[in-house]
Amino acid sequence: MENIRRKNKMIETYSVLLIDIFSVVVSYALALFIRFRLIHYESYPVQFHFMVGAYIVALCLLYNMFLDANSNFFTRGYYQEFYYIVRYTLILVVGLVVILYLTQQSYDFSRSVYVIFAALNIVITYAAHIVFKKSMWKFYRKSTSATKMLVITRDSMAQEVLENLIKGNEWYYEVTAVALYDADKKGQRIQGIPVAAGHSDLYETVVQMMVDEVFICLPETPAAEIRDMIRQFEEMGLVCHYNVDLFSRDNPNTYVQKMAGYSVISFALKTMDSRRLLVKRCMDITGSLVGLVITAVITPFVALAIKIDSPGPVFFSQIRIGKNGRRFKIWKFRSMYIDAEERKKELEEHNEMKGLMFKMEEDPRITKVGRFIRKTSIDETPQFFNIFVGDMSLVGTRPPTEDEFEQYNGYYRRRMSITPGLTGMWQVSGRSDIQDFEEIVKLDLAYIDNWSLGLDIKILFMTIFAVLGKKGSK
Template identity: 40%
Template sequence: MENSSRRQSNLLFVQLAVVILVGMVIVELPYTDMTRSDLIILGLIHFFAYYSSRMEENFWNRDAIRELEKVVIYNVIFSLSLSFIAFMLEENFIISRWEVIYFLVLNTMGIYLINLVLKGLHQSTAANRLLVLTVSERLDQVLTNLQTLGLKPENIAGIVLMDKEPKQVGDLHWVQVEDAIHFAKTEAIDKVFINVPSSQTDLDLAYWISEFEVMGIEVNVHVNLYDLDTFGSKKIRHFGNFHIISFSSNFYSISHVILKRIVDIIGSLVGLVLFGIAYLILAPIIKKDGGPVIFAQDRVGRNGRVFKFYKFRSMSQDAEARKSELLEQNQMQGGMFKMDNDPRITKIGHFIRKTSLDELPQFYNVLKGDMSLVGTRPPTVDEFEAYTPSQKRRLSFKPGITGLWQVSGRSDITNFDEVVKLDLAYIDNWTIWSDVKIILLTIKVILFREGAK
C-alpha cells in the first residue's frame, strides 16, 4: 500500500546522501576542524531540518522558484541548528564560521539540484496521458481536480461519459462508451481514471478494470472500496483531492524507476560515443548505393506512443516498398515480420546486423527518453494496429534496445506469442537488477555473435 510516508522517506534519504557528501567535502578542505565522525551529527541535523521545514510538503507540484525558497528555508534551519549544536558541544564538535558558510552554500546548491533532478526524472517517467470514465454530474468536479494536479488538456487523451452522450464542448476528446476499449487499445494511454457514484449498479466495474488491465494500463477508481476480483494488484492512493483505488498488473519501486533512467542516460552517452566512431567508418560504405546512412522509421513505444526510431541502414532503399512482396515468406507467426536471408539486406547490412552495430543510433532514442537500454522491442505502426488488447500490454513498459527475448535465443523463436510471453515475464518481474542481468547477457551475445541475423 503506497502512502505519503513512503514517498517522504525516499526524499529524506536521498537528501541525506547529499548532506553526507557535502560534509565529506568540507572535511577534506585544508585547515578544517571537522572530522569524519562529525558526519553523524550532520545526518541527525538533516532529519530535524527536513521535518521542520516541511520539505516533503507539495514537493512534486512546487515550481523552481518555490523549490528554491523551500531549500533556503531548510538550509537556514540547518545552519542555525549546526551553530547551536557546535555551541552546546563546545570542544566535542568544532566547526568554524567559514565552514558553516561553505556548508550552507554547497548544501543549498546540492539539495536544490537533487530536488530538480528528482522532479525531472519523475516527470519523464510519469508524463501521463489519461482516459477518464465518469458521469455527467461529476464531470466538472473531475476536470477541476485534474487541473489542480497540473494536468493540461493534452494530458487528457479522452473522456467517456458513462450515463449519456458525450458533451461536444471544449478542446477535449470525447469518446463513446462502446468505443472506449478500442480507443484505449489504439491510442497512447498511460492511466485510466474512473469516477462514478457507488450507487451506479448498472456499471460492471470489474469488467472495465479487467479490460484495461489486460492492456497493461493502470486503472484508478474513485469509489468506495469494492472487493473486485481482478488479476492485478490494488493500492489506495491520493489523486488530487480524491481518494482512489489503483488497479495495475504491476507497481514498481520509484527508486528503481529513477535508477533505470539514470542508467539509461549514462549508457546512452557511452553508446553515442561508440556510434560516432562507428559512423566515421561505416558511413562511406553504407552510402555507396546513394541512400541515407541512417534509417528512420515510425515505431510504437510505451502505451502506444509513436516516435521516430533510428538505425544504421542495413537494407536497400526500397526495402519498405518491397516488404509487402515478402509477407508470404514471413517466418514469424503473427505480430512481427521475420525472414532469414532477406533479399533486401545489403552486403554491409549483413555485417552490421550480425555484430549489432545497426542498433547504435538507438542510443539517441534512449537519451531522448523514447526508449530504454532494456525493454521490449518497439513494433512498427502496422504491426501495432494488428495487436490484440493482451498483446498491447508488452508496450506498457518503455521499449528497449535489448530485452529478455533478444538474449533468449531470438533466432529460434518463430511464434510472436512466445515473444509476448517473454516480454510479459520481464515486465511482471522487473527490477533494476533485471536490467543489469540482461545488459550483461547482451554483451555476451554480441561478443559471441549469438542469436543475431
C-alpha cells in the same frame, strides 16, 4: 511493494532535500564572507566553521527526515511557503545554538553570523523553492515523460471531477483526455480537456491512445462493470485509479490513496521500485555513452561500405511506439534498399512470422552489407542515441512499428507498459529464431512481471554472448 505514487513523492522529497542542503550551505558561506570579509575583515578558524556547517547540514537532514516537512510541497501557496521557510530557518538556528552550547563552543561563534545566516537562508531557500516548483510544472507538463491520465466519468460529474484534478496541482500527472460513460460528446472539450471516447468505443480508443493511467469516477456503477473495466485496462499495462471509499480486491498491487481530494484505489499488475528504476536509468546512460563512442568509431567504415554497396542514406529512421503509446524516431544503419517499405506489401505472403511481425530469412530487400551488419548487430548501434535521450533502454521490450501497434489488443499493449529496449528476453531466448509473435509476447510479459536489475544484467551478458556466437541472428 511500494505505493504507485510513492516513487513520485520520493523524487519530490529528495529533490527538495538537496535544494535545502544547497541553500543552507550557500547561506552559511555567504554569512561568513559578509561577517568576516565585508563588515570587519579578520581571519577565522576554517576548521571550526566547517564543523558548524556540518552541524547545520545535519539539522537540515533531521528536519526533513523526521518532520515530514515537504509532504505538501507542491500544493503550498506563496504565503504558506514563506511561513514554512521562516519556521524552518528558526528551528535550524535554535538547534545550532543548542548544539554549540552543549559542546561548549558557543563563545567561539559570532552572534551576527546567526542573524545574517537566517536572513540569507530565508531569501535563498524561498527563491529556490519557488523556482523549482515552477520549473517542475513547466518542464514536466511539456515533457513526454509526464504521466498521461485519462479520466472516465459521467457527463454530469465531468466538470467537477476535471476541475478538482487540475486544481490538485500535482506535478507528476497531466489529464490529457476524458471519456464520458453515459454521453456521446466525442470531439468536444470540458475544462479544456478533449472528450476522447464514450462508453461504446472506450477500449478501442484507449488501445491507440498515449496514456499511462486511468482515473475512474463512476459512482453507482455495478461492481461487475467496474471489475471488468479495471481488468481490461490492467491487461493493457495501465495503472487504474478508482474513486471509492472502500473497495476490496485480491491483488497485491492495489493501493488506497488520495488524489486531488478523492479517495481512490490504484490497481496494477506490476509496479517497479523507483530507486531501482533510477539505477536502471543510470545504467542506460552509462551504457549508451560507451555505445555511442563505439558507434562513432565504426560509423566512417560502415557508412563507406553502405554507400559503395547501394544508393541511399547511411542511416535509416522510422517512427516506433514507445512506453504506453509514446512515438519516437528510431535510428539504425541502413541495411535494406531504399524502396524496402514499398516492397514489403508484396512480400507479406512470404512472412515466416506468425502474428503481428514481419520476418523473412531470405529477404530480397536486404543489401549485401546489410546482411553482414544485421548478422553482427552493427545495424542496431545507432540506437544508443535513443537510449541516451530516454526513448529506449538497454533492456526492455521490442518497440513495434505504427502499423503493428494499430493491430494490438489490450493483452498485446501491455508489452508497451515499460520503456522499450535494445535487447530483451525474447532476443536472448533465440533472437530471430522465434517464429511466433505470441511467444514473443509471453517472453516480454515474463520480463515485465519478473523485472529486476539482476535480470537486466543477466540479459545484457546473454546478449553479448548471443551476438558473438551469432545465435539466431538473421
